[in-house]
Amino acid sequence: MSVYQGRFEGRCAIVTGGASGLGKAAAARIVAEGGKVVLWDLNADALAAAKAETGATDVVALDVSDQAAVAAAAKASEAALGKVDILICSAGITGATAPVHEYPLDSWKRVVDINLNGLFYCCREVVPLLLANGYGRIVNVASVAGKEGNPNASAYSATKAGVIGLTKSLGKELAEKGVIANALTPATFESPILAQLPKSQVDYMRSKIPMGRLGEISESAAMVCFMASEECSFTTASTFDTSGGRTTF
Template identity: 45%
Template sequence: MRTAVVTGGASGLGAATAQRLRADGVTVITLDLAGEADYAIDVTDDSALKLVADEVGPVDILVNSAGIVGPNLPLLETTSDQWNRVLNVNVGGTVATMRAFVPGMVERGWGRVVNFASMAGKDGNPNLSIYSASKAAVIALTKSAGKELATTGVLVNAIAPAVFATPMNKDTAPDVLAHITNLIPMKRVGRPEEVAELVTWLTSDSLSFSTGAVYDISGGRATY
Protein backbone atom coordinates (compact mmCIF):
# COMPACT_ATOMS: atom_id res chain seq x y z
CA MET A 1 0.00 0.00 0.00
CA ARG A 2 1.31 3.43 -0.95
CA THR A 3 1.25 6.57 1.14
CA ALA A 4 0.47 10.05 -0.15
CA VAL A 5 0.80 13.50 1.35
CA VAL A 6 -1.70 16.03 0.00
CA THR A 7 -1.19 19.66 0.96
CA GLY A 8 -4.26 21.87 1.03
CA GLY A 9 -6.06 18.58 1.54
CA ALA A 10 -8.92 19.85 3.70
CA SER A 11 -10.92 21.52 0.94
CA GLY A 12 -11.32 22.12 -2.78
CA LEU A 13 -9.10 20.31 -5.25
CA GLY A 14 -6.90 18.93 -2.49
CA ALA A 15 -9.81 17.34 -0.65
CA ALA A 16 -11.19 15.85 -3.87
CA THR A 17 -7.76 14.43 -4.65
CA ALA A 18 -7.39 12.95 -1.17
CA GLN A 19 -10.80 11.31 -1.41
CA ARG A 20 -10.05 9.84 -4.84
CA LEU A 21 -6.66 8.46 -3.81
CA ARG A 22 -8.19 6.86 -0.72
CA ALA A 23 -10.77 5.19 -2.96
CA ASP A 24 -7.86 3.51 -4.72
CA GLY A 25 -6.49 2.20 -1.44
CA VAL A 26 -3.79 4.82 -0.95
CA THR A 27 -3.07 5.93 2.60
CA VAL A 28 -3.49 9.71 2.49
CA ILE A 29 -2.13 12.26 4.94
CA THR A 30 -3.56 15.74 4.52
CA LEU A 31 -1.80 18.97 5.49
CA ASP A 32 -3.75 22.20 5.78
CA LEU A 33 -4.08 25.26 7.98
CA ALA A 34 -7.86 25.40 7.67
CA GLY A 35 -10.55 22.76 7.94
CA GLU A 36 -10.10 19.19 9.11
CA ALA A 37 -6.66 17.99 8.10
CA ASP A 38 -4.48 15.25 9.54
CA TYR A 39 -1.84 17.86 10.30
CA ALA A 40 -2.64 21.55 10.78
CA ILE A 41 0.64 23.03 9.60
CA ASP A 42 1.97 25.80 7.42
CA VAL A 43 3.64 24.33 4.32
CA THR A 44 6.32 27.01 4.52
CA ASP A 45 7.41 25.80 7.98
CA ASP A 46 10.45 23.58 7.43
CA SER A 47 10.58 22.42 11.05
CA ALA A 48 6.92 21.38 11.07
CA LEU A 49 7.33 19.54 7.77
CA LYS A 50 10.32 17.63 9.14
CA LEU A 51 8.31 16.55 12.16
CA VAL A 52 5.53 15.27 9.88
CA ALA A 53 8.02 13.47 7.63
CA ASP A 54 9.65 11.79 10.61
CA GLU A 55 6.29 10.79 12.09
CA VAL A 56 4.54 9.39 8.98
CA GLY A 57 7.52 7.52 7.60
CA PRO A 58 7.99 6.65 3.92
CA VAL A 59 5.89 8.73 1.52
CA ASP A 60 5.47 7.63 -2.10
CA ILE A 61 3.25 10.40 -3.47
CA LEU A 62 3.28 14.14 -2.90
CA VAL A 63 0.46 16.35 -4.18
CA ASN A 64 1.05 20.07 -3.69
CA SER A 65 -2.41 21.62 -3.74
CA ALA A 66 -1.96 24.23 -0.99
CA GLY A 67 -2.09 27.77 -2.31
CA ILE A 68 -3.61 31.21 -1.98
CA VAL A 69 -4.96 33.57 -4.62
CA GLY A 70 -3.83 36.81 -3.06
CA PRO A 71 -5.22 40.27 -3.85
CA ASN A 72 -7.37 41.13 -6.86
CA LEU A 73 -5.53 44.32 -7.77
CA PRO A 74 -3.82 45.94 -10.73
CA LEU A 75 -0.08 45.27 -10.65
CA LEU A 76 0.81 48.90 -9.90
CA GLU A 77 -1.36 48.85 -6.78
CA THR A 78 0.20 45.74 -5.26
CA THR A 79 2.65 45.86 -2.37
CA SER A 80 5.85 43.99 -1.58
CA ASP A 81 4.20 42.36 1.43
CA GLN A 82 1.45 40.97 -0.79
CA TRP A 83 3.99 39.60 -3.25
CA ASN A 84 6.05 38.01 -0.51
CA ARG A 85 3.03 36.36 1.11
CA VAL A 86 1.68 34.73 -2.05
CA LEU A 87 5.08 33.68 -3.40
CA ASN A 88 6.06 32.28 -0.01
CA VAL A 89 3.01 29.99 0.12
CA ASN A 90 2.56 29.05 -3.53
CA VAL A 91 6.22 28.67 -4.48
CA GLY A 92 8.11 28.41 -1.20
CA GLY A 93 5.59 25.94 0.21
CA THR A 94 5.87 23.70 -2.83
CA VAL A 95 9.65 23.72 -2.61
CA ALA A 96 9.60 23.07 1.15
CA THR A 97 7.37 20.02 0.89
CA MET A 98 9.47 18.62 -1.93
CA ARG A 99 12.60 19.03 0.16
CA ALA A 100 10.87 17.25 3.04
CA PHE A 101 9.39 14.25 1.24
CA VAL A 102 11.17 13.69 -2.08
CA PRO A 103 14.58 12.59 -0.73
CA GLY A 104 12.97 9.43 0.68
CA MET A 105 11.36 8.72 -2.70
CA VAL A 106 14.74 9.02 -4.39
CA GLU A 107 16.29 6.71 -1.83
CA ARG A 108 13.61 4.07 -2.45
CA GLY A 109 13.66 4.52 -6.23
CA TRP A 110 9.99 5.33 -6.78
CA GLY A 111 7.88 8.43 -6.31
CA ARG A 112 5.31 10.69 -7.86
CA VAL A 113 5.00 14.44 -7.33
CA VAL A 114 2.15 16.55 -8.69
CA ASN A 115 2.37 20.30 -8.27
CA PHE A 116 -0.77 22.38 -8.74
CA ALA A 117 -0.05 25.28 -11.09
CA SER A 118 -2.80 27.16 -12.95
CA MET A 119 -3.77 28.41 -16.37
CA ALA A 120 -3.00 31.81 -14.82
CA GLY A 121 0.63 30.76 -14.78
CA LYS A 122 0.56 30.27 -18.55
CA ASP A 123 -1.74 33.06 -19.69
CA GLY A 124 -1.50 35.65 -16.92
CA ASN A 125 -4.83 36.83 -15.53
CA PRO A 126 -5.48 40.59 -15.30
CA ASN A 127 -5.56 41.92 -11.73
CA LEU A 128 -4.04 38.66 -10.53
CA SER A 129 -0.41 39.38 -11.34
CA ILE A 130 0.95 37.96 -8.09
CA TYR A 131 -0.99 34.71 -8.35
CA SER A 132 -0.17 34.37 -12.04
CA ALA A 133 3.54 34.90 -11.42
CA SER A 134 3.56 32.42 -8.56
CA LYS A 135 1.98 29.71 -10.67
CA ALA A 136 4.40 30.38 -13.54
CA ALA A 137 7.15 29.78 -11.00
CA VAL A 138 5.56 26.46 -9.99
CA ILE A 139 5.60 25.41 -13.65
CA ALA A 140 9.27 26.31 -14.01
CA LEU A 141 10.37 24.58 -10.81
CA THR A 142 8.42 21.47 -11.86
CA LYS A 143 10.28 21.39 -15.15
CA SER A 144 13.62 21.83 -13.39
CA ALA A 145 12.92 19.17 -10.78
CA GLY A 146 11.60 16.78 -13.40
CA LYS A 147 14.88 16.99 -15.29
CA GLU A 148 16.98 16.70 -12.15
CA LEU A 149 15.17 13.58 -10.95
CA ALA A 150 14.49 11.97 -14.33
CA THR A 151 16.66 8.89 -13.72
CA THR A 152 15.73 8.35 -10.07
CA GLY A 153 12.29 6.76 -10.48
CA VAL A 154 10.68 9.91 -9.12
CA LEU A 155 8.46 11.67 -11.66
CA VAL A 156 7.50 15.31 -11.13
CA ASN A 157 4.66 16.84 -13.10
CA ALA A 158 2.29 19.79 -12.81
CA ILE A 159 -1.32 20.38 -13.64
CA ALA A 160 -2.70 23.70 -14.85
CA PRO A 161 -6.40 23.96 -14.02
CA ALA A 162 -8.65 26.71 -15.28
CA VAL A 163 -11.44 27.90 -12.96
CA PHE A 164 -12.87 25.29 -10.63
CA ALA A 165 -15.74 25.32 -8.16
CA THR A 166 -13.68 25.55 -4.97
CA PRO A 167 -13.71 27.65 -1.79
CA MET A 168 -10.56 29.42 -3.03
CA ASN A 169 -12.54 31.14 -5.77
CA LYS A 170 -15.14 32.48 -3.34
CA ASP A 171 -12.72 35.32 -2.59
CA THR A 172 -12.12 36.14 -6.25
CA ALA A 173 -13.79 39.34 -7.42
CA PRO A 174 -16.96 38.54 -9.44
CA ASP A 175 -15.76 40.47 -12.50
CA VAL A 176 -12.42 38.65 -12.49
CA LEU A 177 -14.16 35.29 -12.06
CA ALA A 178 -16.56 36.10 -14.90
CA HIS A 179 -13.67 37.10 -17.15
CA ILE A 180 -11.66 33.91 -16.65
CA THR A 181 -14.74 31.69 -16.87
CA ASN A 182 -15.66 33.34 -20.17
CA LEU A 183 -12.27 32.28 -21.55
CA ILE A 184 -13.26 28.62 -21.24
CA PRO A 185 -14.79 27.30 -24.49
CA MET A 186 -16.94 24.83 -22.52
CA LYS A 187 -18.48 27.88 -20.78
CA ARG A 188 -18.44 26.32 -17.33
CA VAL A 189 -16.15 25.96 -14.36
CA GLY A 190 -14.54 22.63 -13.67
CA ARG A 191 -15.51 20.14 -10.97
CA PRO A 192 -12.94 19.12 -8.33
CA GLU A 193 -13.42 15.43 -9.06
CA GLU A 194 -12.28 16.03 -12.65
CA VAL A 195 -8.92 17.23 -11.38
CA ALA A 196 -8.75 14.32 -8.93
CA GLU A 197 -9.01 11.83 -11.81
CA LEU A 198 -6.04 13.43 -13.56
CA VAL A 199 -3.98 13.44 -10.37
CA THR A 200 -4.80 9.77 -9.81
CA TRP A 201 -3.22 8.88 -13.14
CA LEU A 202 -0.22 11.13 -12.59
CA THR A 203 0.51 9.42 -9.27
CA SER A 204 0.14 5.86 -10.51
CA ASP A 205 2.30 3.17 -12.09
CA SER A 206 0.46 3.85 -15.34
CA LEU A 207 2.58 6.97 -15.65
CA SER A 208 6.09 6.00 -16.68
CA PHE A 209 7.44 8.27 -19.43
CA SER A 210 6.41 11.76 -18.39
CA THR A 211 8.23 14.10 -16.06
CA GLY A 212 8.63 17.86 -15.93
CA ALA A 213 5.41 18.17 -17.91
CA VAL A 214 2.38 20.42 -17.46
CA TYR A 215 -1.06 18.91 -17.97
CA ASP A 216 -3.84 21.37 -18.77
CA ILE A 217 -7.32 20.75 -17.49
CA SER A 218 -9.09 23.81 -18.74
CA GLY A 219 -12.27 23.02 -20.65
CA GLY A 220 -10.50 23.98 -23.87
CA ARG A 221 -8.96 27.23 -22.68
CA ALA A 222 -5.37 26.07 -23.16
CA THR A 223 -3.79 27.16 -26.42
CA TYR A 224 -0.24 25.85 -25.88
Protein backbone atom coordinates in the same frame (compact mmCIF):
# COMPACT_ATOMS: atom_id res chain seq x y z
CA MET B 1 -16.55 9.54 -8.94
CA SER B 2 -15.48 6.42 -10.79
CA VAL B 3 -12.97 4.34 -8.84
CA TYR B 4 -10.15 2.19 -10.19
CA GLN B 5 -10.21 -0.61 -7.67
CA GLY B 6 -6.83 -1.15 -6.04
CA ARG B 7 -4.93 1.35 -8.20
CA PHE B 8 -3.17 2.78 -5.13
CA GLU B 9 -2.91 -0.47 -3.16
CA GLY B 10 0.22 -0.29 -1.01
CA ARG B 11 0.89 3.35 -1.92
CA CYS B 12 1.20 6.14 0.63
CA ALA B 13 0.64 9.83 -0.09
CA ILE B 14 1.07 13.26 1.43
CA VAL B 15 -1.47 15.81 0.19
CA THR B 16 -1.05 19.49 1.00
CA GLY B 17 -4.08 21.73 1.01
CA GLY B 18 -5.86 18.53 1.92
CA ALA B 19 -8.64 19.98 4.07
CA SER B 20 -10.74 21.20 1.14
CA GLY B 21 -11.09 21.52 -2.61
CA LEU B 22 -8.86 19.60 -4.98
CA GLY B 23 -6.55 18.30 -2.28
CA LYS B 24 -9.38 16.71 -0.32
CA ALA B 25 -11.00 15.29 -3.46
CA ALA B 26 -7.76 13.70 -4.65
CA ALA B 27 -7.05 12.31 -1.19
CA ALA B 28 -10.50 10.75 -0.95
CA ARG B 29 -10.04 9.07 -4.30
CA ILE B 30 -6.59 7.70 -3.38
CA VAL B 31 -8.03 6.17 -0.21
CA ALA B 32 -11.01 4.77 -2.14
CA GLU B 33 -8.57 3.16 -4.55
CA GLY B 34 -6.59 1.41 -1.82
CA GLY B 35 -3.99 3.95 -0.74
CA LYS B 36 -3.10 5.65 2.53
CA VAL B 37 -2.97 9.43 2.92
CA VAL B 38 -1.79 12.07 5.35
CA LEU B 39 -3.42 15.47 4.88
CA TRP B 40 -1.56 18.74 5.46
CA ASP B 41 -3.39 22.05 5.79
CA LEU B 42 -3.35 25.32 7.68
CA ASN B 43 -6.97 24.93 8.83
CA ALA B 44 -6.92 22.58 11.80
CA ASP B 45 -10.70 22.45 12.19
CA ALA B 46 -11.28 21.64 8.54
CA LEU B 47 -8.56 18.98 8.70
CA ALA B 48 -10.43 17.08 11.40
CA ALA B 49 -13.54 16.96 9.24
CA ALA B 50 -11.54 16.07 6.12
CA LYS B 51 -9.87 13.18 7.95
CA ALA B 52 -13.26 11.67 8.67
CA GLU B 53 -14.58 12.36 5.16
CA THR B 54 -11.58 10.97 3.27
CA GLY B 55 -10.49 8.14 5.54
CA ALA B 56 -7.02 9.68 5.85
CA THR B 57 -4.53 7.93 8.12
CA ASP B 58 -3.44 11.16 9.80
CA VAL B 59 -3.47 14.94 9.47
CA VAL B 60 -0.91 17.66 10.14
CA ALA B 61 -1.87 21.29 10.73
CA LEU B 62 0.90 23.53 9.42
CA ASP B 63 1.77 26.55 7.34
CA VAL B 64 3.73 25.29 4.32
CA SER B 65 5.63 28.60 4.22
CA ASP B 66 7.35 27.53 7.47
CA GLN B 67 10.29 25.37 6.34
CA ALA B 68 10.93 23.91 9.78
CA ALA B 69 7.29 22.92 10.13
CA VAL B 70 7.37 21.25 6.71
CA ALA B 71 10.50 19.29 7.64
CA ALA B 72 8.88 18.09 10.87
CA ALA B 73 5.65 17.20 9.08
CA ALA B 74 7.50 15.14 6.48
CA LYS B 75 9.12 13.04 9.21
CA ALA B 76 5.86 12.65 11.13
CA SER B 77 3.99 11.65 7.98
CA GLU B 78 6.58 9.06 7.03
CA ALA B 79 6.24 7.58 10.50
CA ALA B 80 2.44 7.52 10.28
CA LEU B 81 2.38 5.96 6.82
CA GLY B 82 5.43 3.71 7.06
CA LYS B 83 6.81 5.21 3.82
CA VAL B 84 5.96 7.95 1.32
CA ASP B 85 5.37 7.22 -2.38
CA ILE B 86 3.36 10.24 -3.52
CA LEU B 87 3.44 13.99 -2.88
CA ILE B 88 0.55 16.13 -4.07
CA CYS B 89 1.15 19.85 -3.53
CA SER B 90 -2.27 21.50 -3.68
CA ALA B 91 -1.92 24.21 -1.02
CA GLY B 92 -2.29 27.70 -2.43
CA ILE B 93 -3.97 31.10 -2.18
CA THR B 94 -5.08 33.64 -4.77
CA GLY B 95 -3.90 36.85 -3.14
CA ALA B 96 -5.25 40.33 -3.81
CA THR B 97 -7.03 41.36 -7.01
CA ALA B 98 -5.23 44.51 -8.16
CA PRO B 99 -3.01 45.82 -10.96
CA VAL B 100 0.73 45.45 -10.51
CA HIS B 101 1.36 49.12 -9.69
CA GLU B 102 -1.22 48.97 -6.88
CA TYR B 103 -0.57 45.44 -5.67
CA PRO B 104 -0.30 45.27 -1.84
CA LEU B 105 3.20 44.26 -0.78
CA ASP B 106 1.99 42.08 2.08
CA SER B 107 -0.29 40.12 -0.24
CA TRP B 108 2.50 39.67 -2.81
CA LYS B 109 4.85 38.28 -0.16
CA ARG B 110 2.22 35.95 1.29
CA VAL B 111 1.29 34.50 -2.10
CA VAL B 112 4.94 33.89 -2.94
CA ASP B 113 5.56 32.36 0.48
CA ILE B 114 2.72 29.85 0.19
CA ASN B 115 2.38 29.12 -3.52
CA LEU B 116 6.05 28.98 -4.47
CA ASN B 117 8.31 28.89 -1.42
CA GLY B 118 5.97 26.53 0.42
CA LEU B 119 5.78 24.16 -2.53
CA PHE B 120 9.58 24.23 -2.80
CA TYR B 121 9.90 23.34 0.90
CA CYS B 122 7.48 20.42 0.48
CA CYS B 123 9.38 19.03 -2.50
CA ARG B 124 12.75 19.60 -0.81
CA GLU B 125 11.76 17.66 2.31
CA VAL B 126 9.76 14.85 0.70
CA VAL B 127 11.94 14.03 -2.32
CA PRO B 128 14.55 12.25 -0.14
CA LEU B 129 11.77 9.99 1.18
CA LEU B 130 10.77 9.07 -2.37
CA LEU B 131 14.38 8.48 -3.40
CA ALA B 132 14.78 6.13 -0.45
CA ASN B 133 12.02 3.98 -2.00
CA GLY B 134 13.40 4.22 -5.51
CA TYR B 135 9.86 5.17 -6.55
CA GLY B 136 7.75 8.29 -6.40
CA ARG B 137 5.14 10.51 -7.97
CA ILE B 138 5.02 14.27 -7.43
CA VAL B 139 2.03 16.33 -8.56
CA ASN B 140 2.41 20.09 -8.20
CA VAL B 141 -0.80 22.04 -8.73
CA ALA B 142 -0.07 25.08 -10.88
CA SER B 143 -2.63 26.91 -13.04
CA VAL B 144 -3.40 28.02 -16.56
CA ALA B 145 -2.63 31.47 -15.10
CA GLY B 146 0.98 30.34 -14.88
CA LYS B 147 1.02 29.80 -18.65
CA GLU B 148 -1.07 32.75 -19.82
CA GLY B 149 -1.25 35.20 -16.92
CA ASN B 150 -4.46 36.69 -15.57
CA PRO B 151 -4.82 40.48 -15.30
CA ASN B 152 -5.02 41.80 -11.74
CA ALA B 153 -3.60 38.50 -10.48
CA SER B 154 0.13 39.07 -10.90
CA ALA B 155 1.27 37.32 -7.73
CA TYR B 156 -0.85 34.26 -8.40
CA SER B 157 0.16 34.12 -12.08
CA ALA B 158 3.85 34.61 -11.29
CA THR B 159 3.94 31.96 -8.58
CA LYS B 160 2.10 29.42 -10.71
CA ALA B 161 4.57 30.07 -13.55
CA GLY B 162 7.27 29.44 -10.97
CA VAL B 163 5.64 26.15 -9.99
CA ILE B 164 5.74 25.05 -13.64
CA GLY B 165 9.42 25.97 -13.95
CA LEU B 166 10.35 24.30 -10.66
CA THR B 167 8.50 21.14 -11.69
CA LYS B 168 10.23 20.96 -15.06
CA SER B 169 13.61 21.31 -13.34
CA LEU B 170 12.74 18.76 -10.65
CA GLY B 171 11.38 16.23 -13.12
CA LYS B 172 14.59 16.34 -15.14
CA GLU B 173 16.71 15.95 -12.00
CA LEU B 174 14.79 12.82 -10.97
CA ALA B 175 14.16 11.30 -14.41
CA GLU B 176 16.55 8.39 -13.93
CA LYS B 177 15.77 7.79 -10.26
CA GLY B 178 12.29 6.30 -10.38
CA VAL B 179 10.58 9.52 -9.31
CA ILE B 180 8.28 11.35 -11.71
CA ALA B 181 7.28 15.00 -11.22
CA ASN B 182 4.60 16.81 -13.21
CA ALA B 183 2.42 19.89 -12.81
CA LEU B 184 -1.33 20.22 -13.22
CA THR B 185 -2.43 23.40 -15.01
CA PRO B 186 -6.20 23.71 -14.56
CA ALA B 187 -8.40 26.55 -15.63
CA THR B 188 -10.72 27.86 -12.93
CA PHE B 189 -12.85 25.19 -11.32
CA GLU B 190 -15.53 25.25 -8.65
CA SER B 191 -13.61 25.38 -5.37
CA PRO B 192 -13.58 27.15 -1.98
CA ILE B 193 -10.61 29.22 -3.24
CA LEU B 194 -13.04 31.18 -5.44
CA ALA B 195 -14.36 32.82 -2.28
CA GLN B 196 -11.08 34.75 -2.18
CA LEU B 197 -11.90 36.46 -5.49
CA PRO B 198 -14.44 39.10 -6.55
CA LYS B 199 -17.20 37.90 -8.86
CA SER B 200 -15.84 40.06 -11.68
CA GLN B 201 -12.56 38.12 -11.62
CA VAL B 202 -14.33 34.76 -11.66
CA ASP B 203 -16.54 35.93 -14.53
CA TYR B 204 -13.45 37.01 -16.49
CA MET B 205 -11.82 33.62 -16.04
CA ARG B 206 -15.00 31.79 -17.03
CA SER B 207 -15.22 33.92 -20.19
CA LYS B 208 -11.77 32.67 -21.28
CA ILE B 209 -12.83 28.99 -21.24
CA PRO B 210 -14.09 27.80 -24.65
CA MET B 211 -16.39 25.23 -23.03
CA GLY B 212 -18.21 28.16 -21.40
CA ARG B 213 -18.18 26.78 -17.87
CA LEU B 214 -15.93 26.36 -14.89
CA GLY B 215 -14.37 22.98 -14.26
CA GLU B 216 -15.48 20.54 -11.60
CA ILE B 217 -13.19 19.45 -8.79
CA SER B 218 -13.77 15.81 -9.72
CA GLU B 219 -12.37 16.44 -13.22
CA SER B 220 -9.07 17.79 -11.91
CA ALA B 221 -8.95 15.17 -9.15
CA ALA B 222 -9.20 12.44 -11.78
CA MET B 223 -6.22 13.91 -13.61
CA VAL B 224 -4.23 14.30 -10.39
CA CYS B 225 -4.82 10.66 -9.54
CA PHE B 226 -3.62 9.51 -12.95
CA MET B 227 -0.51 11.68 -12.52
CA ALA B 228 0.03 10.18 -9.05
CA SER B 229 -0.37 6.58 -10.21
CA GLU B 230 1.94 3.97 -11.69
CA GLU B 231 0.13 4.44 -15.01
CA CYS B 232 1.91 7.77 -15.43
CA SER B 233 5.25 6.20 -16.21
CA PHE B 234 6.78 7.97 -19.23
CA THR B 235 5.82 11.60 -18.74
CA THR B 236 7.83 13.77 -16.38
CA ALA B 237 8.90 17.41 -16.13
CA SER B 238 5.68 18.25 -17.95
CA THR B 239 2.22 19.76 -17.49
CA PHE B 240 -1.23 18.23 -17.71
CA ASP B 241 -4.11 20.58 -18.58
CA THR B 242 -7.69 20.53 -17.35
CA SER B 243 -8.67 23.80 -18.96
CA GLY B 244 -11.85 23.33 -20.98
CA GLY B 245 -9.92 24.34 -24.08
CA ARG B 246 -8.41 27.51 -22.67
CA THR B 247 -4.76 26.47 -22.66
CA THR B 248 -2.97 27.30 -25.91
CA PHE B 249 0.34 25.56 -25.16
